[in-house]
Amino acid sequence: MFKLITLKIQIFGRFLSNMIMPNISVFIAWGVMTSLFLPLGWFPNSSLSHLISPIMTYLLPLSISYTGGRLIAGDRGGLAGSIGVIGAITSTNMPMLLGAMIVGPLSGWSVKYFDKLIENKIKNGFEMLVNNFSLAIISIIISILSFFFVGPFIEFIAHFLSLAIKIFTDYHFLPIISIIIEPAKIFFLNNAINHGVLSPLGIQEVIEKNSSIFFLIESNPGPGLGILMAWFFYGKGDLSKTAGGAAFIEFLGGVHEIYFPYVLIKPKLIIALILGGVTGVFSLVTLQGGLISAVSPGSILSILAMTPKGLYLVNIISIFCSFLVSYISSVILLQIQFNKNKNLNTSCSSHINIKKYIDHNSFENILCKNIKKIIVACDAGMGSSALGASILRKKIYEANLTYISVSNTAINLLPKTADLIITHYHLTQRAKIYAPDAQHLSLKNFLNHDFYDSLIQILLKNKPIFNNADNTDNILDLVKPKFLFTISKKNIFLNQYANNKEEAITLVGRYLFEQGYVQENYINAMLEREKISSTWIGESIALPHGTIQSKDSILKTGIIFCQFPQGVHFGDEIDDVAYIVIGIAARNNEHITVVSKITNALDNAKIIKQLSKTQNIEEVLSYLTL
Secondary structure, three states, X not given: OHHHHHHHHHHHHHHHHHHHHHHHHHHHHHHHHHHHHOOOOOOOOOOHHHXXXXXXXXXXXXXXXHHHHHHHHHHHHHHHHHHHHHHHHHHOOOOOHHHHHXXXXXXXXXXXXXXXXXXXXXXXXXXXXXXXXHHHHHHHHHHHHHHHHHHHHHHHHHHHHHHHHHXXXXXXXXXXXXXXXXXXXXXXXXXXXXXXXXXXXXXXXXHHHOOEHHXXXXXXXXXXXXXXXXXXXXXXXXXXXXXXXXXXXXXXXXOHHHHHHHHHOOOOHHHHHHHHHHHHHHHHHHHOOOEOOOOOOOOHHHHHHOOOOOOHHHHHXXXXXXXXXXXXXXXXXXXXXXXXXXXXXXXXXXXXXXXXHHHHHHHHHOOXXXXXXXXXXEOOOOOHHHHHHHHHXXXXXXXXXXXXXXXXXXXXXXXXXXXXXXXXXOOHHHHHHHOOOOEEEEEOOOOOHHHHHHHHHHHHHOOOOOOOOOOOOOHHHHHOOOOOOOOOHHXXXXXXXXXXXXXXXXXXXXXXXXXXXXXXXXHHHHHHHHHHOOOEEEOOEEOOEOOHHHHHHEOOOEEEEEEEEEEEEOOOOOOOEEEEEEEXXXXXXXXXXXXXXXXXXXXXXXXXXXXXXXXXXXXXXXXXXX
């Protein structure tokens, strides 16, 4: 039950975050203009200050509502959201960001439901007429509803929250919010909390006070910096060696996710995070600090850029205090832990073994009888799942289990007819929601041949006896897919460099775009996909690709092979480093041929090592050319 609740919170939080994140640059533009041109700004200008209010009143709600509608029903949903939110905007005098986060998805769902109702029912030649008028009518209805209901409801909620916040602030209770926020961040809900909950509250408060502490509660880098510096000076083993670089990235780069593994491997450090967070919020409340707009990423540089005139010292003091308390608490907790177990490497090894346990022992509850259809699923259905399906398909063919079909798909497209579904362990709970009647297996590494071999052995033990050879499925066609794409020299880039996986994915996506395989917005879709779960598939390899919603941005199937000799951290564990990053853009299943060939080549550890350091493109082609 707890896992299911956590999963639903993650899905909901991710959706809220996805509405806000694409519009962060608008928040930043508004914040910079506010800090510059208002009477209390650095360069007061009564004329230019007129540019500020329309951004908050109109542009941000319209952009957020459009994004929310587009996430549900594409451009039609986005347009409906933009029109529908006008009612909420004009019904009150307050910024309608929360209203936009309601109206946008509501508009998208309404358009999607209507489109399903009329699917295949419109006479030829009337499609444009019906589409345009239906969108206008739906939008008008939603706009009226948002004017009478959504706007007033959000206004009531805002007044209630303002009153509650005032009470909490007056009685100094606000710091206890860190008891919820800091642990939630560790489970990758940081963006959802910051941009889905705290930012809208901050926007409302900044209108009244010219600054808000809500912008600095989640984004405060102090607690995470304290954890990392404690690891660097007092930790042991490989983690302590990497903590210094991680601290630099977290504090200056604003990538807070980088310290999550350091806490997860020693869960007691959550206490240090909470204490640091409480200290930071208490300092902000006491000294009346805050920011003028949302910051993303949570870098000290971004925070200083969004700090209003006169609050620099206050904000720096609060961040330093949160860092100091987190650091001291972490040192104490680490020393206590190491006194019990002096060998950190043993501790790390047992943690990794837990993940391997998921791969090998999840067979215990599986009844591998009457299995004819196996689906390997991932979030988008084109990267890691395609590799896994290719490996398993080959092994099934070699084992003469030709009555079993193997395919790959996105989790939200899982068919009800599947007998067995294989997913990454982070995604299994989501898969069970879409296919509750199927059996499910979890793995950590889609290139784990031991996992597939174990599954084959179980399938062989339960192999039914056939009287004829007519029961062979379409496995032969799947094992020998059509030649729809051929990799060439232009698709191979050696000796590349990236500071982190976001830079690596952007680089690979840029090559896909420049070679005409995708539209430019596919790069952002690749980055969004990576936030859902890592595309690191094991054995020093990552396969980044776009989300399932981004397939319309793919112009033609393409593969980009990038070699990173210095490695890029991609996975959930500290040592999940990718030296080979293969970007995929695929229409339908046209990439399976290439993925199958890549899988066969990467089946050998020596070949992987050679491909990771070779300076000869011809050598890469010798392994990957179809």
